[in-house]
Amino acid sequence: MALDEVINNIVMSAQAKAEEMIQEAEGERATILHQVDEKVSAKKLAQDKELELAIGRLKQQEISSAELEAKRTILNAKKEIMDRSFEATLDSLRNMDEGGRKRMYQKILDSGKAVISSPKVYCPMGDARLIDGMTGLGKIEETEMEAGLILEDVTGRVRLDYRFRTLLASVWDKELKNVSAILFG
Numbered sequence: 001m002a003l004d005e006v007i008n009n010i011v012m013s014a015q016a017k018a019e020e021m022i023q024e025a026e027g028e029r030a031t032i033l034h035q036v037d038e039k040v041s042a043k044k045l046a047q048d049k050e051l052e053l054a055i056g057r058l059k060q061q062e063i064s065s066a067e068l069e070a071k072r073t074i075l076n077a078k079k080e081i082m083d084r085s086f087e088a089t090l091d092s093l094r095n096m097d098e099g100g101r102k103r104m105y106q107k108i109l110d111s112g113k114a115v116i117s118s119p120k121v122y123c124p125m126g127d128a129r130l131i132d133g134m135t136g137l138g139k140i141e142e143t144e145m146e147a148g149l150i151l152e153d154v155t156g157r158v159r160l161d162y163r164f165r166t167l168l169a170s171v172w173d174k175e176l177k178n179v180s181a182i183l184f185g
Helices: 002-094 098-113 164-174 176-184
Strands: 120-124 140-143 148-152 159-163
Touching: 002 164, 002 176, 098 148, 098 159, 148 164, 159 164, 164 176
Parallel strands: 120 140
Antiparallel strands: 120 148, 148 159
């Protein structure tokens, strides 16, 4: 029986050692799993923060883009209104009654004669009669052109463009800020 006891002791000792090793392995496994869980949680937290930051940046970019597009739309609408206002003003100048056009031509000629003495005058077809008889002018020539006058010196080298579109554009450019303030407040 002593042999049976020795075998039994060896088996029990081996089982105890095996149980101890299993316990140690289970402890190491639990520690490793806990460390892995912590690493996964930390990575997930970092990724969540990065995702949140990326979403915030994307949101800000979209908001900025939308604001820029809205400003562009508003500016385009304002430009269209300004262009229509310019054309409406030009149309009212073009369609001015003969008396008004004659007075306008007189003012243009008075101003132009201060620069060019006895200027040759180009005017739209049918408007020569409105300036005929005004003093200090050279030849008056009717031509296909927009409403207004063009004055030229005798050499043909100096020309003053007093067409209504040119005059309005000059005033418009100088007064653009005021016109915009009137239209848009």
